[in-house]
Amino acid sequence: MSAAAAVEPLRAANLLTGRTLYELLLFSDLGGKARSSVGSWFDTAPIGESASELDILFVVAGGDPLSVDAERLSGFLRRLSVQGVALGGISGGAAILHKAGLLERRRFTIHWKHYDALRARAPDALMERRLFVIDRDRFTCAGGSAPLDMMHALIAAHHGASLAREVSDWFIHTSLRPAEDPQRLDATSKYGVHHPALIAMIALMEDHIADPMSLPQLATLSGIGERQLERLCKTQLDQSVMQFYRRLRLSKAVDLLRQTTLSVTEVALATGFSNNAHFARAYRQHYGTSPTQERRPTTKRRSTTSDHDRAEPTCR
Structure with a gap:
């Protein structure tokens, strides 16, 4: 979805104008047929080929981009940056750009699924919870259908708002x-x-997973008294404020255990638990299993999806 939503608006811009405004190139590690997550195939060139002709390169990454060992790709991206090629990250692609050291002093965004894991590893990163962020020569978006919105902005900047609206x-x-x-x-x-007040409370909780707020803080910032907030929460969510908060944090912990290679200790800290014992106790109470046991099946699943989203659409 992320790759299609990035490529198709550029193809449509060519089609609607009858001119080649964008020449699309696809790269993968070794070139040849690269299999997408849905099972279709992209014809790709090897990383590095035709690099001197690029204006923009987008890295598209799904699965667990934080665990990708892509030193060859990182070197390629760094060389492009030195040559003045603009770089973009789609879905988890920003994680790969960040790992390559190419998002320093740049604002960027990433798919919400990877946000907390990357924040735990890079607390000083200029990461934002937006659909897309364009910061000078860096273009990042959250993936899914968000590339449609980012490409609208890109086409409007290159060829005017009228064509961008036509494509949309x-x-x-x-x-x-x-x-x-x-x-x-x-x-x-x-x-x-x-x-x-409940809408505000939930937004505050989702923005403060690693550094949980207290009930008085939640109530004050939601513009309501503590007792009234508790009453609303029990009436509409069938649980207390802090019970609901803990469930949100544990749900995020499940995501991090299944989708990243963060250690259990790092997951505990990223979800606001002060130590492993506290985290393990809360996790077992809620899910009936330990964080370590939750992680065991993940390795097996990953071994069957190693080529997930291997193709990187690019344009020039």
């Missing part, structure tokens, strides 16, 4: 989202809550 209409993408739009469903859609 072509794909029936009539509700263009600004860069600062959230990546996830709001609390009303996700949890069925409507009270503004």
